[in-house]
Amino acid sequence: MRHKPEYLCDLHCNTSRSDGNDTYQQLIENASNIGMRVIAITDHDIIPENKIDINGILVSTVDYDRTCNLEVLLSIEFSCDSDIDDVHIIGLGCKLGRRKVRNRGRKFETKQNRRIQKAC
Secondary structure (H helix, E strand, O other): OOOOOOOOEEEEEOOOOOOOOOOHHHHHHHHHHOOOOEEEEOOEOOOOOOEEEEOOEEEEHHHHHHHOOOEEEEOEEEEEOOOOOOEEEEEOOOOOOOHHHHHHHHHHHHHHHHHHHHHO
């Protein structure tokens, strides 16, 4: 018998592109395998992938989630500069193809890469 999830949806999931452990494929399959119905991929400051590599073949993320009986919302988690603790805004339903959103994602991705390089 498979493990029943505590919730049927999770609207804040990170992949290995951000600070999560699973690839897109692993996250989608793991969520599906425990019976979840909806997840939102909300990697930090990175525009989500429209296509993922499944056994060497590029497949639409939306098409792949359907084969797993799961709905995946491609979303983003924006980091915010603030004087208080870590603040993030989850962008569900954003028009990710819009220039302003893409530019903001690129800006943060560059900033994140600099922080990683500095830490190494």
